[in-house]
Amino acid sequence: MKVPNENPELTLSQFEAFSKQVPLLYFILTTNMLSLAWTHRDIAPAYLVIYLPAVLSIIFVARGIGWFVSRNRKVDAAQAYHRLKATNRLAAPIAIFCTGWSVALLPYGDGFQQAHVAFFMAITVIGCIFCLMHLRSAAMVVTVLVNAPFFLAMVLSGEETFVATGINVILVSMAMIAVLLTHYRDFHQLAEQRLVLQAQNKTMKALSDENLRLANLDSLTLIANRRSFFHTLDQAFARAQSEGGMLAIGVIDLDGFKPINDMYGHSAGDKVLVEVAERLSRFADGAVSVFRLGGDEFALIVTGNHDEASVVALGNRVCDAIAQRINLGGGVVQVTASLGFATFPQVGANGQELYERADYALYTAKKHHRAGVVVFNAEQADELSRQKVVEETLQVADLETELSLVFQPIIDVASRRPAGFEALARWNCPTIGPVSPAEFIPIAEYNGRIGLITRLLLERALKTAATWPDDVFLSFNLSPHDLATAEGVNRLVGIIRASGVDPRRITFEITETAVMSDFEQANASIRILRQLGCGIALDDFGTGYASLSYVHRLPLSKIKVDGSFVREIHRKETSVKIVKSVLALCAEMRLEAIVEGVETENEMAILETLGVGSVQGYHFARPMAEAETHAFLKGTGASLENRRVS
The missing domain is CATH 3.30.70.270 (Reverse transcriptase/Diguanylate cyclase domain)
Structure with a gap:
């Protein structure tokens, strides 16, 4: 008989459903009361058929309009409970007053007016039960306070029809209460299920929001990703x-x-x-x-x-x-x-x-x-524009016809004869002209054409090397991508074997960046080439951060000292010390040292005093075409002493 308040969310649901039924409740009370007062207007006292119905109708209409206007207004659980409790308290006096008023009209009039009173009480209680189904306590109060006096009045009338009507109303009311209790239970379960579903949805939304937050968060540093x-x-x-x-x-x-x-x-x-x-x-x-x-x-x-x-x-x-x-x-x-x-x-x-x-x-x-x-800035904009032009052109270039090789000698200092040649790529594009390797090689690495370029140029370089004397080696540059997979290295091995050139005459030059991204795979690839008999030279030694660590960890055969340490070496004591240290390192690890970038006689003189074994640079020769390599090989020896290229 009390308004439940164990679950605030359930109370809110109960109030929302109940607030839509209350205007109908007051409509039923008002229309039924006015109808009964009208049929008794000439036979009952004025206070029973005019004044009291008028006052009650005004109250009922006002409250009905109030509930109708506020039916969609948002309230919290406390406000909802307060209004439900107020309605529950109000149910008893309204039921008592309406019952007393209708019973007071029972002695007046003939059988039809008395039957109308019985009908008023029966239909009103049934209508109220329906309208109060979401407020169980109020429905029970109205049922008890209306049906008990009504049944007693019907029995005391002594009229068989009225007694049967009283019993009928009692039985129907009991059935209605059973329906109400079942409905209330189902409503309670549905409301709880909805609340559970809402809670689950909130949890899912919270999880979704958290997943979205984590998806946009770097897991290591916990900053945005x-x-x-x-x-x-x-x-x-x-x-x-x-x-x-x-x-x-x-x-x-x-x-x-x-x-x-x-x-x-x-x-x-x-x-x-x-x-x-x-x-x-x-x-x-x-x-x-x-x-x-x-x-x-x-x-x-x-x-x-x-x-x-x-x-x-x-x-x-x-x-x-x-x-x-x-x-x-x-x-x-x-x-x-x-x-x-x-x-x-x-x-x-x-x-x-x-x-x-x-x-x-x-x-x-x-x-x-x-x-x-x-x-x-604008200068970089021009560079980027040029880069895009080169990239687009390279993508559609006929590499087989547009690519070529030049060869720069690597000179044995003791004999002043070529110990080998480094193969250098050249691209002469028919649409944009000659393109430097410094431009197109990084782009080829980016767009995935570097593998094709490497294989194409290696075949040509080996074909040229096959025409040189057996004691002249080929030095060939590899990209990091060439070492990135076992499949790529196996293709290189296949090209070497197909060329007929002794692998011991081949040296592959790699840079620090070639092994930085995936050292283990690069190391495995290098070992395959070494097992075949090829040499491995670490290029640009001294310019990176970890070159020394790679010397210890990789199966190298040569080190190429970067030309930046050679430039003006005769004037820079620091450069002398660096080159001297590298040479000592190579001697200790039984590696051959090749010094790049030798351009003047002064530089060559200092390097010779340091005991450098092999050099490369414009002081001896610029890169040359394949045909020139044969002439260069024939013209070397004593005549090379007089050959200087500035």
Whole structure:
């Protein structure tokens, strides 16, 4: 007989359903009361058929309108419970008053008027039970308070029809109560199921939101990831474009991170990345957002009113912060950062294009301004435009007819004779003219044509080498992609075997970048070539970060000392010490040393005093065509002493 309040959510559901039925309840009470008063207007006292019905009808209509107007109004559980409780309290006096009023009219009139009273009480109680089915306690109160006096009045009337009517109403009311209880139970279960479903939906939404958050979060550094970067970039670009604002994209790459991974292990590398992310996060505010794109690459999105000078200043502060030493617990390491910026509206027709410009600025920074900041400018725009032209042209080029080889001699210092030739690729495009290998090789590596180029040129180089004396070797450059798979190396092995050239006359030159991305696979590929009998030379030695570690870990046969250490060596004591140290290292590890970039007699004189065995450079010869190699081989010896090329 009480309003339940164990479950606030269930109370709200009960109130929502009940509030839609209350106006009908007051409509039934009002119309039934006025109808009964009308049939007794001439036979009953005025206070029973005019005044009391009028007052009650005004109250019922007012409350019905109030409930109708507020039926869709949002209330909380406490308000819902309060209103249900108020209705429950009001049910008893209304039931008592309506029952007393109708019983008071029973003595007046003939059998028809008395039958109308019985009908009023029966139909009203049934209608009220229906309307109060969502408020069980009120329905029970009305049923008891109406049916008991009604049944008693019918029995005391002594009229058989009225007695039967009273019994009938009691039985029907009991059936209605049973229906009400069943409906209320079902409603209660459905409401609970709905609440459970809502709770599950909330949980699922929370899980979905969490999954979305995690999908946009880098699991290692706990900053936004690559997916989040491009999503945020698209939004920021659209906003900057519509509002005429400024937007800057910064792409950061760590310098010297790979050696830390190699020397200290991946766990140390992870600690470095986490520390760098924390340092970058200190710059994050309303205008600067920080992201990890993957590996050791990070990104910045800068919004607001920033000019190029402020962007560069921000970049310098970022680079300075990253360059601070990092304590790994077992040691202290240091990395630097190169940073490329691109700013809208200066460049970029969309977010992706702006990112590509920033990435190219980063490429320029790593190439020419390592550990510095570069903002994409007109010069780089021209370079990028040229790069796209080369890329599109290379994609459709007839490589078999357009590619060629030239050969630069590698001179044995003691005999002044060619010990071998390095094969160098050349591309003479009929549409855009000659293209430098420095331009088209990186593009070929990017678009996947490098494998075809390597195989095509290796076949030609071996065909040429087969015409040289047996003591002259071929030096051939390999791309990182050539070592990336066992299948690629097996193709090279097949070409070598098919050529008929002794593998011991072949030296493959590799760079540090050829083994950095996947050392284990590169090492396995190199060992296959070594087992075949080929030599392996580490090119550009001394310019990378981990060249020394690769000397110990790879099955090398030669080291090529980078020409940057040779330039003006007769004036630079430091260069002399470096070359001397490399030569000592080679002697200790039984590796042959070849010094590149020898261009003057002064440089050659210093190298000779240091005991260099083999050299290469313009001092002896520029790269030459295949036919010239034979003439060069015939004309070497004593005559080479007089041959100098500036």
